Amino acid sequence: MSTINTENLILDAPTDAKKVLEVENLRVQYDTPRGAVRAADDVSFYLKEKEILGLVGESGCGKTTTAMAILQMVQSPGRIVGGQIRINGRNIVGIPESELRKYRWTELSLIPQGAMNSLNPVIKIKEQMADAIRAHENIKKKDLKPRILKLFNDVGLPERVYNMYPHELSGGMKQRVCIAMSIVLNPSVIIADEPTSALDVVVQRVVAQTILEVKERLGVSMIMIGHDMGLQAQMVDRVAVMYAGRLVEIGPVMKMFKNPTHPYTQLLIEAIPSIKEKKPLKVTEGLTHDLRNTPEGCIYQFRCEHVEDSCCNEPPRMYQVGIDHFVSCRHAAERARSMELLGGYHG
Numbered sequence: 001m002s003t004i005n006t007e008n009l010i011l012d013a014p015t016d017a018k019k020v021l022e023v024e025n026l027r028v029q030y031d032t033p034r035g036a037v038r039a040a041d042d043v044s045f046y047l048k049e050k051e052i053l054g055l056v057g058e059s060g061c062g063k064t065t066t067a068m069a070i071l072q073m074v075q076s077p078g079r080i081v082g083g084q085i086r087i088n089g090r091n092i093v094g095i096p097e098s099e100l101r102k103y104r105w106t107e108l109s110l111i112p113q114g115a116m117n118s119l120n121p122v123i124k125i126k127e128q129m130a131d132a133i134r135a136h137e138n139i140k141k142k143d144l145k146p147r148i149l150k151l152f153n154d155v156g157l158p159e160r161v162y163n164m165y166p167h168e169l170s171g172g173m174k175q176r177v178c179i180a181m182s183i184v185l186n187p188s189v190i191i192a193d194e195p196t197s198a199l200d201v202v203v204q205r206v207v208a209q210t211i212l213e214v215k216e217r218l219g220v221s222m223i224m225i226g227h228d229m230g231l232q233a234q235m236v237d238r239v240a241v242m243y244a245g246r247l248v249e250i251g252p253v254m255k256m257f258k259n260p261t262h263p264y265t266q267l268l269i270e271a272i273p274s275i276k277e278k279k280p281l282k283v284t285e286g287l288t289h290d291l292r293n294t295p296e297g298c299i300y301q302f303r304c305e306h307v308e309d310s311c312c313n314e315p316p317r318m319y320q321v322g323i324d325h326f327v328s329c330r331h332a333a334e335r336a337r338s339m340e341l342l343g344g345y346h347g
């Protein structure tokens with residue numbers, strides 16, 4: 001009988017799908033008169049072909065900043081101060097704007113936070129769609145309408161929307177228009193920044209479903225930014241959790257829900273209310289801190305119930321605890337591995 005070294009099996013398991021996007025040691029800061037805000041601090045993760053990666057974390061933790069950095073669209077006074085962003089293996093940080101255009105919208109496209117509210121209320125949808133298409137390609141006038149209707153069809157919008165104004169549309173329909181705009185150039189990666197947050201619960205599900213359908217039909221990879229862990233659970237393949245500018249855990253969604261490894265992920269999962277099991281909601285003490293004044297060592301040290309002296313000296317690196325599963329805490333990684341060896345870590 002052969003024996004399997006569980007630890008090696010976990011650590012060295014091959015990942016089969018191609019990595020379309022790799023973010024490595026990304027650091028973004030906003031230079032403000034009161035100091036530099038470290039909004040993305042040493043963030044590393046990858047996105048595989050045709051997967052949906054959720055990016056979650058409380059407001060202000062750096063999700064939008066990370067998304068904007070990937071597209072090289074961080075607004076002043078923000079700037080990328082370190083790291084790489086690789087698209088199909090090529091680093092695009094620091095390449096000239098003219099070359100960047102080849103990647104932006106064709107390879108990478110963004111549905112910005114609050115996109116549906118930035119549709120111009122006094123311009124018909126057909127004009128705004130036409131502008132989005134014409135910004136990128138020379139299209140013959142006669143081809144424009146069929147092209148727009150095809151995009152409508154891709155996102156489940158009825159043809160009558162063509163002649164309507166944004167103010168005549170429901171929130172869900174406006175969001176679909178924004179999704180349609182994001183797929184104009186057939187990108188391979190779409191980043192959707194809280195695409196369902198401003199919608200009511202029922203419409204959220206419908207728009208989420210539309211996004212899944214678009215993803216399937218076009219075979220794209222996606223990063224879905226959100227803070228509703230419940231919705232994420234139903235949509236994404238893997239989840240990345242950010243806390244105060246750092247990525248604290250990233251892993252397959254079911255593993256993250258069943259066996260959250262990082263104390264902050266555990267808190268997020270426990271905070272999901274359940275109807276079946278009425279439990280007191282977990283209350284946590286401490287505030288997320290000022291990103292201008294990040295501590296030496298682990299970013300979560302002030303809120304962590306397991307904190308030890310060693311946590312306060314240097315920031316933890318990412319430890320692999322499973323296939324495509326990493327956590328930025330040595331203690332959490334050790335706990336996860338011992339659970340795995342005891343057979344308690346169900347994949």
Ligand SMILES: Nc1ncnc2c1ncn2[C@@H]1O[C@H](COP(=O)(O)OP(=O)(O)O)[C@@H](O)[C@H]1O
Nearest residue numbers: 030037039058059060061062063064065077291
């Ligand atoms: N233009 C800016 N100037 C200064 N600080 C900013 C600016 N934009 C964002 N920040 C700061 O960067 C941090 C991350 O913001 P953001 O990426 O928008 O977070 P999230 O999308 O997770 O809510 C926050 O602390 C925010 O205050």
Ligand SMILES: [Mg+2]
Nearest residue numbers: 063064065113
């Ligand atoms: Mg945001």
